[in-house]
Amino acid sequence: MESHGSDTDGEEQQTPLLHQRYKSNVQRAPACCSARYGLAVISCLAFFVAYCLRVNLSVAMVEMLDTNQPNTNHSSSVCPPHISPSRPKRNHSASVYDWDTETQGWILGSFFYGYILTQIPGGYLAGRFGSKWLLGFGILVTVVFTLLTPLAADLGASYLIGVRILEGIGEGVSYPAMYSMWAVWAPPLERSRLVSISYIGAQFGTVLTLPLSGEICFYLDWTYVFYIFGAVGLLWFVLWSFLVFDSPNTHRWISERERLYIVSSLKNELSNSHADIPWRAMLTSGPLLAIVVAHFAYNWTFYTLLTLLPTYMNDILGFSIQQNGWLSAVPYVGCAVTALLSAQLADYLQERCFYSTVIVRKALTIVGMVGPAVFLVAAGYTGCNYILAITFLTISSSLGGVSASGFNVNHLDIAPSYAGILLGITNTFATIPGMVGPVIARHLTTNNTIEEWQTVFYIAAAINLIGAATYTLLGQGTVQPWAVQLPHRGD
DSSP: OOOSOOSOHHHHHHOTTOHHHHHHHOOOOOSTTOHHHHHHHHHHHHHHHHHHHHHHHHHHHHHHBOTTSTTSSOSSOSSOOOOOOOOOOOOOOSOOBOOOHHHHHHHHHHHHHHHGGGHHHHHHHHHHHOSHHHHHHHHHHHHHHHHTHHHHHHHOHHHHHHHHHHHHHHHTTHHHHHHHHHHHHOOGGGHHHHHHHHHHHHHHHHHHHHHHHHHHHHHSOTHHHHHHHHHHHHHHHHHHHHHOOSSGGGOSSOOHHHHHHHHHHHTTTOOSOSSSOOHHHHHTOHHHHHHHHHHHHHHHHHHHHHHHHHHHHHHTSOOOHHHHHHHHHHHHHHHHHHHHHHHHHHHHHHHTSOOOHHHHHHHHHHHHHHHHHHHHHHHTTOTTOHHHHHHHHHHHHHHHGGGGGTGGGHHHHHOGGGHHHHHHHHHHHHHHHHHHHHHHHHHHTTTOOHHHHHHHHHHHHHHHHHHHHHHHHHOOOSOOGGGSOHHHHOO
């Protein structure tokens, strides 16, 4: 069967995604009430919790600063403030701090200094020992240190930075572990849908956390942001412990039809050995380099907005803490919607239209990276037209969601047996923007002028374009020779 696009002839002959062979040998199991879609939902909640714990500081930071201190640059905004209707008096009982813009940048970026340390170890350990408890305890560690955040802030900025680093260490195993789990749970022609449902929790967590944190700060105080979301994390851990299993073969309640469907569809892709990992071939792989660059570039824009959008809303557009939270969440609503829609489109193009995997991944990556770059730059030129600014930022973030079914799922295409390790490698590089992006952005915006923020947006847009170009040149869509055991590729 011919496809509209292909990688190389040799790879196309080896790929298990040939549609005729896939359909004839595997009896598809229904999606409704299935174990694999149940895993997608509970893992969606996992990333919902993870991003609740990661994002809450971005809004709380606005309220943690002492606006009466000189030279801190938060006492007024560039644009006229937007006056809200009369509301009950806010609670100001929590402590505030006189951190300058540089200290703020280090605090906001410190999470990623821990996060980067456990990416590759997380993928390796998940492949060797299973993903369930690695991911579960990783997020539990983040929960515990989230609950300790107010105490750390009172002790000083260095203590808060230390706690955020430890949170990052715990959460750093989450994506690699989940990719390793999907390697044994996701049938090839359902990958985009299952992985997107799983990771859409990150967008939902951001969407809920930003406005809810603003409301909590208004009616209670900023310390409750960490206590409430920490409690939600504890509840999730209980659900994860009882409802999740490492593989279809160990699941207690999976139907035999579904188990056979998943195992049979993956039998030609998975290597049985994790002891002899092809590190050299892996690290010199062009398709992996393509994902690394794309992932780094996408995350530069994503983390810049994730950590600093509430600050931009406050310092430039003049929105209050409540308005800030709700409006900062709007771009991520669009991102969540387009991520789900693009997942359906990706699987449809492969399964029904017979486009090759590489064509689908590259097309969605181009849309999901070039589009956000254009509208991010445009947002910098809206001045005090807050409706246009929010519209452009929303379009930028929404288009970014398309890449969820582009480069972001490509690890499972090129090396499903080592998907967790590959994600650990790419996410290690993709964490660097979270570490340095907020520091650079706050260094460039010490005077909080519109021109300074334009520079921040230009840098993010340029990096996005480089990522899209690199992935277009080097990306592939078939299982790489080094990722499959020799017996599977022989007679």
